[in-house]
Amino acid sequence: MSVVVLLLACGAGGIAVVAAPKVDYYRPKYRVPPSLESVLRHLEPGHDAFPEEKTAEELAERLGRLSALLRAGPTHTAEVADLLAPDFRGGRLTPSDEVSLGNNPQLEIYRARTMASDAVLDRNAFGKELSALVGGIDSVRVAELLITGIEVEAGADPLVRTSVRFDLAGPSGGGRAERIGRWQMRWRRGADGAWRVVEWNALEHLRSRAPAPIFDEVTQTAFARNDSFRRQLVPGLDYWAANLDAVFAPRGMGHHGVSVGDFDGDGLDDIYVSQPEGLPNRLFRNKGDGTFEDVTEAAGVGVLDRTSAVLFADVDNDGDQDLILLTRSGPLLFVNDGKGHFTRDPDAFQFKKPLQGSLTSAAMADYDRDGFVDLYLCTYGYFIGVSEDKAGPPAPYHDAHNGSPKVLLRNDGHGRFVDVTEEVGLDQNNDGFSFAATWADYDEDGWPDLLVANDFGRKNLYHNDGLVDGKIRFRDVAAGAGVEDYGAGMSASFVDYDNDGHLDIYTGNMWTAAGQRVTAEPGFMPDASPDIHQIYRRHVRGNSLFRNRGDGTFEDATLTAHAEFGRWAWSSDAIDFDNDGWEDLYVVNGMFTRDPGEESVDVDSFFWRQVVANSPLVRKPGTLYDDGWRATNRLLVSNGAQAQHERNVLLRNDGRGGFEEVSGTAGLDLDQDGRAFAVFDYDGDGDPDLVLMAPRSSPQLRIFRNDFAGGNSALAVRLMGTKSNRDAVGARVTVKTDQLRRTKLVQIGSGFLSQHSKELLFGLGKSSGTAEATIVWPSGLTQTVSGLPLNHRVWIEEGKGAVRTEPFRDRSAPSVGVDATTATGPAVPASRGTWLYEPFPAPDFTLKDLAGQERSLSGLAGHPVVLLFWATSAPASRTALEELARGRSALAAAGAPILTLAVDPLADEAKVRAAVQGLTVPVAIAGEEVAGTYAILSRYLFDRREDLRLPTLLLLNGQGEIEKVYREGIAAARIAEDVAKIDAPAAERLARAVPFAGTFLFRPAERNYFQYGLDLSEQGFDGPALGVFERAAKRDPSAITFYNLGTLYMKRGQPIVAKGAFERALEMKPxxxxxxxxxxxxxxxxxxxxxxxxxxxxxxxxxxxxxxxxxxxxxxxxxxxxxxxxxxxxxxxxxxxxxxxxxxxxxxxxxxxxxxxxxxxxxxxxxxxxxxxxxxxxxxxxxxxxxxxxxxxxxxxxxxxxxxxxxxxxxxxxxxxxxxxxxxxxxxxxxxxxxxxxxxxxxxxxxxxxxxxxxx
The missing domain is CATH 1.25.40.10 (Tetratricopeptide repeat domain)
Incomplete structure (x- = not known):
């Protein structure tokens, strides 16, 4: 609600995506389900316990006007006067005294020491002050203004005080510049109803500028030669959710990551991309010339099962990288044959109990120091039906403990990973909603410890106690170590940010303007204790940075280091982008951003007002809190937007214990729903480059080459274990030069859904001469190697003094503009339509056509049927009708009669008749019930949950089930050909339902009819709903299904059958x-x-x-x-x-x-x-x-x-x-x-x- 629309331009090497053509829909007026009425009535603010949110919404609109004026250019700043009250007084928006923050000529950063508090400028003079604020920015491309606090002042003429975070960025010369800070603005509503600013003061100000690009997007160069990239990864998941059978559920939350590793042993990091069900994961081989080739099929890893993340790891210490995939059905191990081909080991994972929840992230380490890397799996909520006593929304919101158990699998060295969770003590506090984990020996006792980031509550820090009575044991010491860190934990990483040699902790949580406002308003949990309020304030504060004191405890350095800002943070991790020797922090973020021009409902404020604010203090099912979650999820699967247009965040380490945001200046402030990123040296020049994954955006995958010309030295270190695991995972490397000392760790899995390169990139600032590296190997061996040349890549083998070195490649020249249109084009020709993997039952109906003849689906049983929905208001409908009229004989020869249903109101029969004049196709007017029923059906054919597109053509089999859906480029000849293909074996049905070749290792889940039936019932279509629930009861005879059957029988006046259904439900669940x-x-x-x-x-x-x-x-x-x-x-x-x-x-x-x-x-x-x-x-x-x-x-x-x-x-x-x-x-x-x-x-x-x- 408080996010102002902002505009961003792609880099020269970016992928241009053609805007989708206008689509017409049939949109019935949906009822609000009675069970959600008390919550959804407050979707718009102003009528609940938070009246300030209505004011915030109105003020956000005024700030939107200000944003537009700033982006329109300096000639429009005078128009700002209309936003100011006649008695306006403003202070200086630019500082008179600044401090330089470790400036490099290629990146200048200044923070205001103080800001003038005197409001001395009237409305006429203030326009010049705004012009001065954006001075140095050629054109403002980003003008983000967020209301983070609001207070209605007391008095007869009450003013409203707001705290506003501003972020202004755009090109500057050949580079970019940015202004970030905080304003305090006081507002008054005028006689005309419009809010105007009475007083405006700047509280904080940070400015940065780079004279040349710091990062250059090279996505086009890297991937455009791959047809698979253009067709599969340029479209975002919303496209696939609208074009793949919903049985695959391709959209979901967009939790699919990216990993880098050298699978073919050529010394170059390759890229593996995880994808949703029905789309193959992709393996891209680094060719060494700046391009990648898709080798998925040749490598044997085109897995079609839903995959959240993948890890490159040498699990058998044979010298090549194997793959571990986290799929819907569990982890999968693909063993590398040493020649770049993988074979799945079906018996690799030995669980004591079946997994009880969906896998999110994973991380590996040799926790028992036996020389083989072990695997820790993070899970989130429970699978449906697994744990009825804990299933449901996370509760209480601030400290939920109804998540599914995580698992530690020990690598036995013989190709098996064995569940040891309980025997090592990791079953304690093992009930969070875990998104991420990472390993590191934070207390330097020689044993790797485990950090777990949990959503909705506290983190776990499991200390590895080593051998206790002959067994490895862990203890959760998060509370004693000071890192419980209440929050929406979504990312976990260890990083030595202050170069003291101790590994600090950086976690990704949630920074939200709406949450900061609502949790500070009087209506938020008025009966809760101050401690609970403080926890909720912590929940909205943002990311956390904990400094390792070196004694096993940590201090919260977040606020003093200015490290909290990360928005809705997913993968949050370190990258020393300027190679100055101090780790910077990068965060990819965002949740649900809708396509441009798409109608959407922003649920940010609603979520905090009607979900979080209603959370019980202890878990209690069946409350308004539960209803709020259901309402939010209902909105998000249709047209809801949450944490939208959130731009990625780059925080530069100033080397003095603090950070400054330079996202816009660095060109990494991407407006996308990011999830993961991996750091690696893409071009071999010694500085860290980035590959980013944002599955809900287009393109999903992007590469940014680091072109920062700061003149800093660097060293790249590659390790090979002998007594330790071959990948040297867990090895701590400290590089010392004449200028500084840095410590890094070899890891597998860090951040969220991400794996960085195992090559350690050390930025060394202005170091000269040579470097010394000290490696503490997982085996316990400490090895020191001196005389290492700077600006080289070095290979070090455990226990051997000799090292191999190689100079970095020359820095790449900046990219020139590429014709990005070569990357566009339809992913799949629209006229092909979509085959459904599992036929979808079409509700029966009986209607009279325009000639008075009765038409019904049941009357056409035994024959394939071509059923077209159209409207006179949808121009493409006439084209479709004409095509069917021309092809009627061909379809008749194929044995498929045609029936077309207009969704126009019954009162518009004359329009319908005029529209089909001269066409020989049977036409009936659907009426509200039939049109509404099929509109809901349309929302469940595809995971996109769209209303009924017009026109839509359904090809039905002889049993009245939908086999194929056509919505664009309807061609009668193709349909006639498809009629002959309706009957097909299961393998062929599966192959034709997905757009690309690949392998399902597990059978796709059966279609879930429950929610579809519930939607029909809630909208009053009880007849079709009853048929759906009867089908669902045969497939899944659960208590909740029989309960809904009973409800429908009861509504339809069948009390005896209803009673039996309720009693059956109670037998199953007393x-x-x-x-x-x-x-x-x-x-x-x-x-x-x-x-x-x-x-x-x-x-x-x-x-x-x-x-x-x-x-x-x-x-x-x-x-x-x-x-x-x-x-x-x-x-x-x-x-x-x-x-x-x-x-x-x-x-x-x-x-x-x-x-x-x-x-x-x-x-x-x-x-x-x-x-x-x-x-x-x-x-x-x-x-x-x-x-x-x-x-x-x-x-x-x-x-x-x-x-x-x-x-x-x-x-x-x-x-x-x-x-x-x-x-x-x-x-x-x-x-x-x-x-x-x-x-x-x-x-x-x-x-x-x-x-x-x-x-x-």
Missing amino acids: DYADASNSLGALLAQSGDVPGAIERFRAALQSRPDFPDALNNLGFALFQTGQADEAYPLYEKALKLQPGFPEALNNLGIFYGRRGDLETAQRYFQQAVDGRAGYGEAGNNLALVLAARGDAPGAVTVLQRLLQEEPAFEMTYVTLARIYLKAGQRREGIQVLERLLQRNPKNPIGLELLRQAQAAG
């Missing part, structure tokens, strides 16, 4: 509170109130704070005359769920029965206000209004209710009765006729109509 509650409601409807009371009490025994069960029990007791016992149950339900419409309605009934119609009216009104279309409450409100003599008011309520919920039949009855009682016989009869058009058998309606007609 403490299933929802099933007990619904069974109780069913029994109450059938007249068994004592039985209902028993079930409601059972539900409350399982879940004492269950608002629905409390409300239902109260009403059942009320029915049996126990009103006094009912009332406190209603009150408790409302306390647990404020605004609970059903409880408000029942309180209205309570007071109505007591004759207190005024109080009853108030409660019924609150229930109606809380839920649009709440038929029962609206009807009750109308009855009370009529009873109190306000018949016109009652009519107004009922007429509105008919618009909002035309299916509630008692509304028609009550409205008709009011009209008839008032003598308005004609109006009453019209209402009854409308009712009987919907339900010709409604007995009350038939009787009232008979009486009214007889009276006439």
Whole structure:
């Protein structure tokens, strides 16, 4: 909400992506599910406990105007005056006194010592101050203004004070420049409703400039010769989510990483890219000339199973790099034959228990020092159905302990990795939502320790105690070491940032403007303790940097070092980009950014207001917190955006214990949903280059060559173990020169989903002469090698004095512009359509076509069917209709009849007829129910969850199941050919459902119909929903499936079958509170109130704070005359769920029965206000209004209710009765006729109509 839109330009060597053509959709008006109403009603700020957020949203719009003016250029700064109040006063935005921060002529950085606090400038003079602020930037390309704090001041004319973080960047000469800092702005709303600035002061200011590019994007040069890169990796995952069968779920969270390693032993690091299900992982071989070639197929690693990350490791110490893949089904080992070809070892991993959650990251080290690298696996939440007692959202948000267990696998040296988690003590505190892990001997006792970053809570620091009673043992010492670090842990790394020889800790968490605002506002957890508030403030602070004191403990240096800023940080790790000898920090970030021009809903503020703020202090299922998570996830899988347009962050180490952001100046402030990066020397010139992975962006994979010309020395070190593991993983290398001393570590796995090169790149600043390297090998051997030439690559073997050296290559010339359009083009020809791996059942329907003939899918059973959805408003529809008319004979010869359904309103039949005039294809108007049903079906055909594109053509088999989907370039000839291919063996079906060749090592998961059925049910399409749940029950006979079946049977008036379904659910899960509650409601409807009371009490025994069960029990007791016992149950339900419409309605009934119609009216009104279309409450409100003599008011309520919920039949009855009682016989009869058009058998309606007609 508070993120201002910003513009970025690609580098000269970047990949240009052609904008997608305009797409037409059928967008029905979706209902809000009743269970989420109380949460989603607050999607827009201003009506919950955080009124400041509505103001923040309005002020963000004003800052958006300021951003646009800054980007428009200096000629527009005068227009800023419109944003300023007449009595405006502003301070200086640029400092008069600055400190230089270790400047190099190629990178100048200045921080303000102090900022003038006097507001001496009026609105006319302030435009010049803004011009001075952006002076030195040729054109402002980035103008990001974030509201991080807001406060409404007291007084008769209250002003609003905001804290604003600004970031301005753009080209400067031949390089780039950036301005970063913080403003305090005070605002007043004017008489015209517009907010204007009353006072504006600068609190912080940092400026940087590079006269030449620091990093040059060479993605085009590196990959453009690979057809696989252009077709697969230039499109982002949103493209694939819209074009691959949803059974593969290709989009997900975009958690797919990148790793580098030398798989063919030629001395050059190659690149392995992880991909989602249905797309092959890719292995790119470094050719040494700045380009890479795709060798995936030749190497045998084109795995189509969903892969989050991969590790290069010599697991058998034979001198070549093997691969460990983290897939949906578990880790996979691919053994290198030494010739660049891999073979999977199916028996490599021996688990004591099956994995219980999805794999995220992994890291390797020789924890027991036996000479073989071992593997630690991070997992996140539980697989569905694995642990019902812990499944669900992380709770409490600030310190969740319902994550799935992580696993340590010991390499036994014979090709097997054996689960030793419990026997080494790593089962302690093993219940976090773990994103990342990394190994290092932080206390220098010779044994590698383990750091684990957990989302929603505390980190683990497992100290390796070495041999204890003959066994290796670990202890979680995070608390005692001072690194519990509450936060959204997403990345973990060890880095010696202060060059004292001790390994410090840098973790990726979350810096969020919305979170910083909301957690500081009065409405945030008002009953929580100060300690809890402090933890939540820590959760939004950002990344953490802990300085190793050298005594086994750490001090939090984050704020003093200015190291907290990282946004929504994924991989966060070290890179000494300027080779000055001090490790800098780089962070890739962002979550869900929608495509340009795509409608989206920003959920940042909503998430903190309605999810985090409702978190219980201890885990408690079935709360508003759970509903908030479901609502957020529902938004994100459709059109929600979260942490969008977050740019990557580069923090430069000043060598004095602090960091400054130079992201924009360095050209690494990429606007993408980044996840991972790997550091390696791409061009062999001795400085660190970057390969980045941002699967949700386009292109997914990018390479940036380091072109910084700072004139600094460097040394590259490659190690080979003999007694230690061959990769020397865990070796600590200290390089000493005449200027400095640096320490680095050989690692496998660091940051998040990332693996850097095992070659250690030491920037050595202005060092001269030679260097000395001291290696502490994992075996315990300490080896010192002197006389190493600077600006060379050196190879050191464990225990041998002789080393091999090689000078760095000459620095590459900067790239010249490349015709990036060569990298564009469709990934897959659109006219090919998408074959579904698993046919999708098409809901049956019966409609009359324009000629009056009845058409149904069931009537065409036994034949393939061509079903087209179109609209007169979608121009491509006419083309599709004409194509089908031309190809009708060919399709008939193939045995496939055509049926076309227009989704236009029934009232637009004349338009539909005009649109198909002269075309010989059968046409029917779908109507709201059929069109709505297929719109929801469309959202589940593909993981993109789009509404129904127009036109969309579905090819059905003879069983009424969708086999193939066409949405662009519909060609009748191709469809006719495809009809003959419908029947195919399983292997062929799988091969044609994916766009590229590859291998599934495990069968893809079966299609999950549960959420699809739930969506149909929530939208009122109970008939199709029932069929879906019946299918789901056969495939997955779970308690929740039978519960939903029971609910649908109950709604459709089948109480006996519904009762059986609820009882089946309770057999499978006796403490299933929802099933007990619904069974109780069913029994109450059938007249068994004592039985209902028993079930409601059972539900409350399982879940004492269950608002629905409390409300239902109260009403059942009320029915049996126990009103006094009912009332406190209603009150408790409302306390647990404020605004609970059903409880408000029942309180209205309570007071109505007591004759207190005024109080009853108030409660019924609150229930109606809380839920649009709440038929029962609206009807009750109308009855009370009529009873109190306000018949016109009652009519107004009922007429509105008919618009909002035309299916509630008692509304028609009550409205008709009011009209008839008032003598308005004609109006009453019209209402009854409308009712009987919907339900010709409604007995009350038939009787009232008979009486009214007889009276006439």
